[in-house]
Amino acid sequence: MTLKRPDGPRSSFATRERGAVLVITAIAMMILLGVAALAIDLAIVRDHRATGQRATDAAATAGAVTLLDTNLDVSDACQAAVEYLEQNGVADTFTPPLDCTTFPKVCFNGVTPSVTEVATNSSFEIQITYPVDDADPKMAAPSALGAGPQTINSSDGKPCERFGVSVKSVHGTYFGGAIGFDEIETTVHSVALVNPSALHGRALNLLLLERHDCDTLEASGAGGGIIVGGVLNPVTGLEQPGTLTLDSDGTGAGCNNDGTIDVNGTNGLVRADGDPCPFELVAGTGQGCGHIEVFATGGPGCFPPACTSAGIVAPGPEQTPTRLTRASVDWIFDCKAPYPASYDIDPCPRAATSTPYITKLINDVGSSGLPSPAAEWKDYSPTYPCALNGSDVVKVPQGNWRVNCKLSLKGELYFTGGNVVFDDDVVLQADGLLDVNSSNTTLNYFPPSDVLDIGESSATAAFAYFRNGAINKAGQSSIRLTNVLTYFSSTSSIKLGGGSGTVAMLAPTDGPFKNLAMWSDSSTDHDLAGQANIALEGVFFTPVATVNYQGNGGQVQVAAQFVSQKLSVGGNGRLKIKPRADRMVKFPDDSTTTLIR
Numbered sequence: 001m002t003l004k005r006p007d008g009p010r011s012s013f014a015t016r017e018r019g020a021v022l023v024i025t026a027i028a029m030m031i032l033l034g035v036a037a038l039a040i041d042l043a044i045v046r047d048h049r050a051t052g053q054r055a056t057d058a059a060a061t062a063g064a065v066t067l068l069d070t071n072l073d074v075s076d077a078c079q080a081a082v083e084y085l086e087q088n089g090v091a092d093t094f095t096p097p098l099d100c101t102t103f104p105k106v107c108f109n110g111v112t113p114s115v116t117e118v119a120t121n122s123s124f125e126i127q128i129t130y131p132v133d134d135a136d137p138k139m140a141a142p143s144a145l146g147a148g149p150q151t152i153n154s155s156d157g158k159p160c161e162r163f164g165v166s167v168k169s170v171h172g173t174y175f176g177g178a179i180g181f182d183e184i185e186t187t188v189h190s191v192a193l194v195n196p197s198a199l200h201g202r203a204l205n206l207l208l209l210e211r212h213d214c215d216t217l218e219a220s221g222a223g224g225g226i227i228v229g230g231v232l233n234p235v236t237g238l239e240q241p242g243t244l245t246l247d248s249d250g251t252g253a254g255c256n257n258d259g260t261i262d263v264n265g266t267n268g269l270v271r272a273d274g275d276p277c278p279f280e281l282v283a284g285t286g287q288g289c290g291h292i293e294v295f296a297t298g299g300p301g302c303f304p305p306a307c308t309s310a311g312i313v314a315p316g317p318e319q320t321p322t323r324l325t326r327a328s329v330d331w332i333f334d335c336k337a338p339y340p341a342s343y344d345i346d347p348c349p350r351a352a353t354s355t356p357y358i359t360k361l362i363n364d365v366g367s368s369g370l371p372s373p374a375a376e377w378k379d380y381s382p383t384y385p386c387a388l389n390g391s392d393v394v395k396v397p398q399g400n401w402r403v404n405c406k407l408s409l410k411g412e413l414y415f416t417g418g419n420v421v422f423d424d425d426v427v428l429q430a431d432g433l434l435d436v437n438s439s440n441t442t443l444n445y446f447p448p449s450d451v452l453d454i455g456e457s458s459a460t461a462a463f464a465y466f467r468n469g470a471i472n473k474a475g476q477s478s479i480r481l482t483n484v485l486t487y488f489s490s491t492s493s494i495k496l497g498g499g500s501g502t503v504a505m506l507a508p509t510d511g512p513f514k515n516l517a518m519w520s521d522s523s524t525d526h527d528l529a530g531q532a533n534i535a536l537e538g539v540f541f542t543p544v545a546t547v548n549y550q551g552n553g554g555q556v557q558v559a560a561q562f563v564s565q566k567l568s569v570g571g572n573g574r575l576k577i578k579p580r581a582d583r584m585v586k587f588p589d590d591s592t593t594t595l596i597r
Contacts, residue, residue: 049186049188051088051089051090052090052167052169052186052188053188053190054088055084055085055088055089055090055167056085056090056165056166056167056188056189056190057190057595058084058088059080059081059082059084059085059088059165059190060081060163060164060165060190060191060192060595061190061192061593061595062077062080062081062083062084063077063078063080063081063128063130063163063165063192064077064163064192064193064194064593065080065593066080066081067163067194068194068593072106072107074100074103074104074105074107074130075100075101075103076100077130077163078098078100078103078117078128078130079100081128081163081165082098082100082119082126082128085126085165085167090124090126090167090169094119094120094121094126095121096119097119098117098118098119098126098128099117100117100128102115102117103115103117103130104130104131106237107130107131107159107160107237107238108160108237109131109158109159109160109237109238109239110159111237112131112159112160112237114129114130114131114132114133114136114159115129115130115131116128116129123169123170124167124168124169125167125168125169126165126166126167126168127164127165127166127167127168127189128164128165129163129164129165129166130162130163130164131158131159131160131161131162132159132162132163132164132191133159134152134159136164138164138166138189138190138191138597139152139156139162139191139597141597142597150597153278154275154277154278154289155596156193156596157193157194157195157596158238158275160237160238161193161194161195161238162191162192162193162194162596163191163192163194164189164190164191164192164597165189165190165191166187166188166189166190167187167188167189168185168186168187169185169186169187170183170184170185189597190595190597191595191596191597192593192594192595192596193593193594193595193596194593195593195594202240202243202586202587202588203231203233203240203243203579203581203584203586204243204244204245204324204561204563204584204587205228205229205231205242205243205244205272205561205562205577205578205579206226206228206243206244206245206561206562206563206564206567206577207244207245207247207324207562207563207564207587208244208245208246208247208248208564208565208566208567209247209325209326209543209563209564209565210246210247210248210260210565210566211247211248211249211323211344212248212249212250212251212252213248213252213254213255213260213566214248214250214252214254214255214258214259214260214262214305215254215258215260215262215566215568216246216248216260216261216566216567217244217246217260217261217262217270217566217567217568218262218263218264218566218567218568218569219262219263219264219268219269219270219311219568219569219570220263220264220265220268220568220569220570221264221265221267221268221551221569221570221571221572222265222267222571222572223267223268223269223572223573223574224265224267224268224269224551224569224570224571224572224573224574225263225268225269225270225271225311225312225569225574225575226244226269226270226271226549226567226569226574226575226576226577227242227269227271227272227273227555227574227575227576227577228242228243228244228271228272228273228290228576228577228578229242229273229290229557229576229577229578230242230273230274230275230286230290230578231578231579231580231581231584232580232581233581233582234580234581234582239274239275240274240581241272241273241274241275241289241290241291242272242273242274242290242291242577242578243272243290243291243292243293244270244272244290244291244292244293244577245293245294245320245324246260246261246293246294246295246296247295247323247324247325248260248294248295248296249295249296249297249305250294250296250297250298250304250305250306251296251305255304255305257304257308258304258305258308259296259298259302259303259304259305259306259307259308259309260294260295260296260305260306260307261292261294261302261306261307261308261309261313261317262307262308262309263308263309263310263311263312263313264310264311265310265311266310266311267311268309268310268311268312269311269312269574270292270309270311270312270313270314271287271288271290271312271313271314272288272289272290272291272292272314272315273285273286273287273288273289273290274286274289274290274291275289276289277289279315281312281314287314288314288315289315290315291315291318292313292314292315292316292317292318293317293318293319293320294306294307294317294318294319294320295319295320295322295323296319297319298317298319300316300317300318300319301316301317302316302317306319324587325343325344325345326343326345326541326543326563327343327345327346328585328586328587328588329539329541329543329563329585330343330345330348331348331349331350332585333357333358333512333513333516333519333541334348334356334357334358334359335348335350335351335354335355335356335357336348336351336356336359337351354450355450355451355452355512357452357512357513358487358519360452361452361454361463361465361487362489364452364454365421365454365465365467367467368423368467369402370402371400371402371421371454372454373455376400376454376455377400377401377402377421377455378399378400378401378402379401379402379404380396380401380402380403380404380405381403381404381405384396386405386406386407386408387407387408387409388407388408388409388410388411388412388413388432389410389411390410390411390430390431391411392410392411392412393411393412393414394411394412394413394414395414395416396413396414396415396416397416398416398417398418398439398440398441398442399417399418400418400419400420400454400455400457401415401418401419401420401421402420402421402423403420403421403422403423403424403426404423405423405424406424406425406426406427406469407422407424407425407426407427407434408427408429409426409427409428409429409432409433409434409477410429410430410431410432411432411433412432412433412435413432413433413434413435414433414435414438414439415435415436415437416437416438416439416440417437417439417440417441417442417457417459417462418437418440418457418462419454419455419457419462419463419464419465420436420462420463420464420465421464421465421467422464422465422466422467422468422469423467423468423469424468424469425468425469425470425471425472426469426470426471426472427472428471428472428473428474428477428478428479429474429477430474430476430477431476431477431478431501432474432477432478433477433478433479433480434471434478434479434480435479435480435482436462436464436480436481436482436484437457437459437462437481437482437483437484438480438482440457440458440459440462441459442457442458442459443458443459443460444458444459444460444510445457445458445460445461445508445510445511446458447511449510449511449512449514450512451512452511452512458510458511459482459483460483460508460509460510460511461483461508461509461510461511461513461514462483462484462485462508463484463485463486463487463508463513464481464484464485464486464487465487465489466486466487466488466489466492467489467491467492468489468491468492469491469492470492470493470494470495470524471493471494471495471496472495472497473495473496473497473501473503474497474499474501475497475498475499475500475501475529476499476500476501477499477501478501478502478503479496479501479502479503479504479505480502480504481504481505481506482504482506483506483507483508483509483510484505484506484507484508484517485507485508485513485516485517485518485519486505486517486518486519487518487519487520488518488519488520488521488522488526489521489522490521490522490523491522492520492522492524493520493522493524493525493526493545494518494526494527494528495526495527496527496528496529497527497529498529498550498551498552499529499552501533502533502534502535503528503533503534503535503536504533504534504535504536505517505518505535505536505537505538505540506535506536506537506538507537507538507539507583508538515538515539515583515584515585516538516539516541517536517537517538517539517540517560518538518539518540518541518542519541520541520542520543520544520545521544522542522544522545523544523545524545525545525546525547525548526542526545526546526547526548527547527548527549527550528547528548528549528550529549529550529551529552529571534556534558535558535559536558536559536560537558537559537560537579537580537583538559538560538561538583538584539560539561539563539583539584539585540560540561540562540563540564541563541564542562542563542564542565543563543564543565544565545564545565546564546565546566546567546568547562547564547566547567547568548567548568548569548570549567549568549569549570549571549575550570550571550573551569551570551571551572551573551574551575552571552572552573554573554574555573555574555575555576556573556574556575556576557576557577557578558575558576558577558578559578559579559580559583560577560579561577561579561583561584561585562577563585
């Protein structure tokens with residue numbers, strides 16, 4: 001007899017098992033659907049974020065470019081950024097609109113507080129920030145997905161050089177509401193850097209135009225050296241790093257063992273300074289944080305034929321792809337077409353409408369006799385003496401004078417106001433003094449500032465023209481040229497001995513030669529030396545001559561920009577070249593803006 005187990009309990013167990021499977025399957029399906037829904041929503045949000053990032057990148061760049069185009073008009077830059085956001089579909093009508101009028105008109109790094117303006121609507125919140133401080137959250141890291149923290153470095157510039165844009169948006173979900181996510185918030189930002197040199201052109205402290213030889217920049221002696229300091233723009237508050245540039249390719253016959261930069265002796269120095277940087281020579285000083293640029297190969301660093309050194313060259317030279325040439329100076333003060341082939345520069349773009357001031361000056365002064373028109377000029381001798389003894393003080397009345405004799409000065413000679421043409425040497429001995437234009441009673445240059453009339457002068461604009469000979473200054477004597485262009489012909493030069501005397505050569509502040517302190521067509525070396533009192537201000541242009549500086553201890557600082565063939569520094573003193581940004585010639589710079597966050 002066969003017994004059967006009742007079907008009831010087994011059937012009940014199977015039924016329960018099948019029910020559990022259905023429940024688990026349903027839960028799994030819900031989870032899978034939720035994950036799929038969330039993935040779809042996140043993909044959409046990711047797309048929105050990428051769109052927003054592209055928009056903030058474009059807006060920050062537009063704002064920075066507008067800063068360049070408008071000379072730091074932040075109001076216009078702000079408006080340009082908002083317009084780019086609108087064009088890229090991120091922004092819409094804001095009530096009230098973002099206020100672009102509250103940003104600073106002038107910005108000083110570390111002083112001017114950061115300003116952020118905000119505008120919102122139902123979908124977006126936008127923020128425009130200027131300047132962008134180091135501590136601003138936007139500087140902590142890029143907002144791109146996956147980007148990690150980023151520390152501030154020298155390539156990030158300074159707060160007044162940064163323009164920031166941020167966009168926060170809220171997006172509703174399509175499926176996320178089923179699992180409790182009705183909306184997702186995203187925030188993206190961008191910071192663009194304005195290259196400070198692109199704002200107003202490149203501010204070069206020193207440009208050496210020699211094209212092939214080595215020893216273009218030479219520092220020798222017991223501790224002698226050359227330093228180029230940062231260039232502060234008094235209008236914008238931005239400081240560009242000190243920059244020296246050499247056009248030589250280092251292919252000259254004498255370049256076997258020397259570089260285009262050659263520092264002799266362990267105490268010799270060539271240094272470019274700027275704001276503090278990671279590789280500065282002394283912490284917190286910015287020493288060595290500028291730019292040394294060479295056309296010759298051998299960089300980065302100090303290697304021949306670009307550079308040789310037994311002392312210090314800091315920072316190491318960096319190679320530039322092109323020569324800068326003398327064109328920027330010629331185009332301002334002697335705009336013409338064509339130039340001599342030896343210049344190897346393009347014609348001045350404004351030659352059809354501009355006056356070649358230097359050429360006109362040479363033609364109007366002439367090579368002999370009274371300049372033209374002769375009625376506006378007087379001969380110095382025999383009315384006034386050509387030799388002054390130690391007790392002599394001669395004050396020549398205001399006017400235009402031709403010095404038709406060799407001057408030997410142990411006493412004091414004042415040309416109180418006006419233009420002066422020298423036919424021969426000027427020899428300053430012992431306590432002698434030559435003073436030109438320090439007491440001109442005509443306060444303003446009378447013709448339009450772009451018109452050269454050699455019969456006109458003022459307290460702000462005059463010239464001293466050397467037809468022949470040289471200025472020879474003994475150590476204890478002094479020379480003062482106040483707001484004067486000093487022109488040296490091809491047969492003249494300047495030889496200034498060091499000592500306790502005064503040297504003051506200040507460029508005109510008005511007229512066609514504004515900011516030009518010296519123009520030399522001479523190939524004879526021009527000698528400068530350390531003084532107890534020295535003031536050089538403006539552009540010193542000696543394109544075919546070497547400038548020699550002989551230090552006599554300590555460091556001398558001048559507000560001059562030198563554009564010369566070569567520069568040689570010796571002795572036991574240092575020359576620091578730190579020109580004023582508003583008293584120099586700017587050179588072209590192709591760089592504009594860079595996204596840094």
